[in-house]
Structures are given as structure tokens and as C-alpha cells.
Amino acid sequence: MDEKSKKYEGKNSVIEFVEGWDMIQTLGEGAFGEVKLLVNAKTGEAVAMKVIDLKKHTNAAETVKKEVCVHRMLNDPHVIRFYGRRENGNFEFIFLEYASGGELFDRIEPDVGMPQMEAQRYFKQLIAGVNYLHSRGVAHRDIKPENLLLDANDNLKISDFGMATIFRFQGRERLLDKRCGTLPYIAPEVLCRKYAAEPADIWSCGVVLVAMLAGELPWDVPSNDCPLYTSWKECQITRLPWTKIDTLALSLLRKVLMPLPGKRYTIQQITNHQWFQKIFKVSSTSLRAEENTPVSKRICSDAVDAGLSPSSSDASRLSYSQPGLGFFSGSQPVHQNDNNDDEEPNNLPGAVFSFSQPAHIDDMLLNSQLNTQTASGSSMSSPLQRLVKRMTRLVAKVSCEEAIKHLSQQLIKLGYTWKIHTPGVVTISTQDRRKMQLVFKATVYDMQTMVLLDFRLSRGCGLDFKRHFLAIKHKLADILCSAPVTWSIATATNSIP
Numbered sequence: 468m469d470e471k472s473k474k475y476e477g478k479n480s481v482i483e484f485v486e487g488w489d490m491i492q493t494l495g496e497g498a499f500g501e502v503k504l505l506v507n508a509k510t511g512e513a514v515a516m517k518v519i520d521l522k523k524h525t526n527a528a529e530t531v532k533k534e535v536c537v538h539r540m541l542n543d544p545h546v547i548r549f550y551g552r553r554e555n556g557n558f559e560f561i562f563l564e565y566a567s568g569g570e571l572f573d574r575i576e577p578d579v580g581m582p583q584m585e586a587q588r589y590f591k592q593l594i595a596g597v598n599y600l601h602s603r604g605v606a607h608r609d610i611k612p613e614n615l616l617l618d619a620n621d622n623l624k625i626s627d628f629g630m631a632t633i634f635r636f637q638g639r640e641r642l643l644d645k646r647c648g649t650l651p652y653i654a655p656e657v658l659c660r661k662y663a664a665e666p667a668d669i670w671s672c673g674v675v676l677v678a679m680l681a682g683e684l685p686w687d688v689p690s691n692d693c694p695l696y697t698s699w700k701e702c703q704i705t706r707l708p709w710t711k712i713d714t715l716a717l718s719l720l721r722k723v724l725m726p727l728p729g730k731r732y733t734i735q736q737i738t739n740h741q742w743f744q745k746i747f748k749v750s751s752t753s754l755r756a757e758e759n760t761p762v763s764k765r766i767c768s769d770a771v772d773a774g775l776s777p778s779s780s781d782a783s784r785l786s787y788s789q790p791g792l793g794f795f796s797g798s799q800p801v802h803q804n805d806n807n808d809d810e811e812p813n814n815l816p817g818a819v820f821s822f823s824q825p826a827h828i829d830d831m832l833l834n835s836q837l838n839t840q841t842a843s844g845s846s847m848s849s850p851l852q853r854l855v856k857r858m859t860r861l862v863a864k865v866s867c868e869e870a871i872k873h874l875s876q877q878l879i880k881l882g883y884t885w886k887i888h889t890p891g892v893v894t895i896s897t898q899d900r901r902k903m904q905l906v907f908k909a910t911v912y913d914m915q916t917m918v919l920l921d922f923r924l925s926r927g928c929g930l931d932f933k934r935h936f937l938a939i940k941h942k943l944a945d946i947l948c949s950a951p952v953t954w955s956i957a958t959a960t961n962s963i964p
Contacts, residue, residue: 488514496925499527504565513565514550522557530629531559537605538628545596547616547626566624568617569856571675572929575612577937580682583713584747589615590676591743592623597668598734600625604635606643606664610671611652612678613929617856634664643667650901651928655689655696656728666728669737673723678930680716681708687901689726700726715742859922859936862948867891867913870920870946874909877942899931907932917948 487508494502500519506512519527538549548564571589575581593615600607607614607625614627630647634640642661647653654670656662670689677685685708686695698706702721709717719742725731737743863870874893878885884896891911899905905927912919922939924932940947 490516495923499524499531505562513567515563515565517559517561517563519559519561520557521554521559528559531561534628534631535561537631537633540603540605541600541628543596543599545592545623545625546599547624563626564618564624566616566626567619567856568621570613570924570929571615571617571623572612572678572924572933573856573858574617575679575930575933576682577930577934578682580678580680580711583680583716584749586676586679586716587743587745587747589623589679590672593625593672593675594734594737594743596623596625597672600631601665601668601734604633604640605631606634607631607668607671608643608645608664609648609652610668610675611649611929612675613924615675632664640664650688651684651686653689654728655726658688658690663728665733666731669723669731669734670728673720676716676723677708677712677720680713681711683708683930684928685709685724699724713742715745719743857921857923859933861920861922861940861943863918863920863943863946864948865918865946867911867918870911870918873943873946874911874920874939877939881938881942894925895935897935899928901928903927905931905935907935 488505489508491504491506494504494515496502500517503516503518505514505516519531521528535549535552541549547566550562550564552562553560574585574589580586593610597607597610605628607628608630609627610625614625616624616626618624632643632645634643643664644660644662646657646660648657648671652671652674654662654667657667674685677683685699686693689696691697699709704710704717712720719732719737719740722732722740723737732740863873865873871887871891871893875885878893878895882897886894888894893909893911894906895909896904896906906925907927908923908925910921910923912921920943922936
């Protein structure tokens, strides 16, 4: 590897990776490390690379081993692809499909949600993905919008298998006993030790549907100590968030969020439900066209919202954000090691690499099938074009120094805790509505003709992150561009680190 590799100087470590792949930027971080975006300098192919510091996180090795063991079994359109792994010294590298469409939570407007037609489409894809996982005997156990990514064509991909486990092997099924997941999304029986895998995942899918339709979570935790949950159990649906949800969709939720797992809808029953099968009418021809247009072709409208107006022929293939890949569990997970729940069988069914999942990293780098998200068929793409679709970006009309100064002043006024460890990157800490830790970062990019403030979630609830982003955006109004800015991809390309 020595003659093929080069070094990346990180904040606390030196990371080696294969020559010919440029490390564009950090996509996100989690319990044991960071997720980096790698782009092949010659082909423009992109992959996401998890970097785990085994020396810093002594308990990570076994968890990562189990995650890889489960993830390498999977090959489905609605599951993030696993490409390979490499261990080098104190570091473990996991190579995954790069989802350029960002995270599902970014499409959910806080306290509003999204149109039913969009929610139905994502929910159908989520159910299809979960059905595949269950058919392979895999329980995800941390389904939430932060762990649901979108590809360039706006198709949902299930990610983050750090809490996944095998519940069925060679036809024998076992109950699970590990309390894990993210509190608002976990099923009530998970809090009571022994539980069946499939109904627990289905419950989490139901909570995701509530978030998509209402823009808020129905409860903090599904226990009798939570009044919002007990009112749901008593069928009190004349209060928020249920009053925001259509009657037909609500009838499905009543069956999916059934407290007793034995009475909860199965996936087959979900797919047979009227709301699931309903064909929503689109009010205009333009909306019909948009429904069938990939995200990369719809990006210009999002650019206008951010104060950007690409003016070159490359506009149709430009993407403005990156996915903060949910690394293990990013939202204050419950993670208690109980008994032997995560002791996986040694010989997992189908634990082999398919053509799209090369067995060796060198094969991965040479595999012509790895043309994930090459921009509009082009063999080359710029770092700017590799930024994923995200709606939490702002464009300022001041210098980078002034932007950071204004941002820090407003953060103080709003009562945030913040710090700058890396030049141009402001780490902001607060609490979400559940009084759990919420951490997000604002990176300031000098685009020569403008300054881009890129906000991304590091840890916590995605919906609450967007609420805080909107509050900060309002306070920064004086320095933001009030009209679309005409700019050149050529001048901006070299400005993204």
C-alpha cells in the first residue's frame, strides 16, 4: 500500500488512502469517526468512506466488524451499497455508496412536513427496503430520517447498519433483547427487553411517516410516562400532530403504530392499505414533470432558494449539498449491551460480494461498475459538483471573516455554545426539544464571487436542527444575498477544499 497511497493530515491523525482518489470533504461524523467523500481523479466516480480510529475508540473494532458482517450481505436498490473495507494500522476504512441527494430529514419542513404524494413515494421505498432486509433475516433497529439517504434520482436508500443484527438464520428466528435505537422512533416493546424484530422496525417506519406528513415527532418516547403517547393509545387524535394528517393516512398509522406488536400491521398488510395504493393527482403539468425529474435536474430551483443562480450549461447537473451520513447512531441512541443479542452467526447467508461489491479494495478502485453519480455521464466532475443536495445553505455578500464574525455574534445572542477548532468551521452545540444534545457545524467557503455558509447536522434530531437553522438564517438576514447571484462554476470549483 505504501507505494500506492498518500497521506491526509487530519486534526488528530494521519489517514492513508489509495492514490488516485481525492478526499474532497467531510460528509459527517458519528460515534467512532468521520465519513469522507472520495472522488476518483480520473473517472469522477465517488464513494463515501467511513474512517474509524481504533486507537481512540477501543470499543469500536467489534462493533464495526458486526456492522460490516451484516452490511456485506445486502444488495438492494433501497439499501446503501457496501463496497469494501480496509484496515491500516489504527484505522478502519469502510467504503460505501455515495448518496448525492442528501438525507430524508432535509426534505421535511419542520412543523409542516411534505406533500402526501412525496411522503407516500418515500414511504413505499422505505417499506420495500425494510421488506428486503427482513427477507434476509436482518433487523435494522435504528430507522429514522437521519439514516435514510437519497440518491441522485431522489430514490431512498437505507443506511447506517451499526445497530443492525441477524434475527433469522437458516430458518430459525430469535427474539431480540438489546435496547437500542433512537427514543422517539423505537417501538414500545423495545423498552421491555424481549421483542420480535420485524414489528419493531415496522413501528419505526410508522414514526418516519408521521414526521414526513406532519413535520414533527408524535412523542419523545413510547412509554406510559409520556402523555403524548398515552393519548395516542387512548385514540385521542383531535390534537397535534394528528390533526395535520389526512384521514386515510391516519387510518394506516393507527394500524402501523399499534402498541401491541402482535396486532401491528405486517408489511403485506401495509402494502394492501388504501392510502399506500392511492394514486395522488398532480394539479399541473409542471408538477408531473418535476415528479419524474431527477434531483440533479431540479437543483436550480433549490439554488434560487439558497440565493444561487447557476448560469452555465452545467447547472442541470449541479448539486449543492452533501449527506451527513448517519454514522452508527447520530441522534442520542439508546445503546445498552444486553446478553448475547449481537453474537452473529459465523457463516452468514449470502455473505459474499456481488459484482457491485468487490471483495478487495484494489478491485473496488478498478471496478468499472463503480460509476456512482458520475455527473450527467461526464467522466470528470468538480468538487463543487460533488456537494450533495441540501437546503441548509446560505449565501452571504460579505467576506469570510465578516461572515464568521456576524455568525458568532448571532450565536451569542441566541444562546448557543460554539467554538472554532478548524479555520472556517464553526461547531455549534445546543439541546433539542427533548433536552438531548444537538450539534451542527457551519462551514464558510470562499467562492471568490460569494461566500457560502454550509450548515450540516453532526449529532441530534434532524428536524430540530432545521428549526435552529431557520432561526439563525433569520438573524443573518442583513448579510445574506437578497437576490439570486449569478456565478461561474469555473471560478467556484477550486474554492471547495
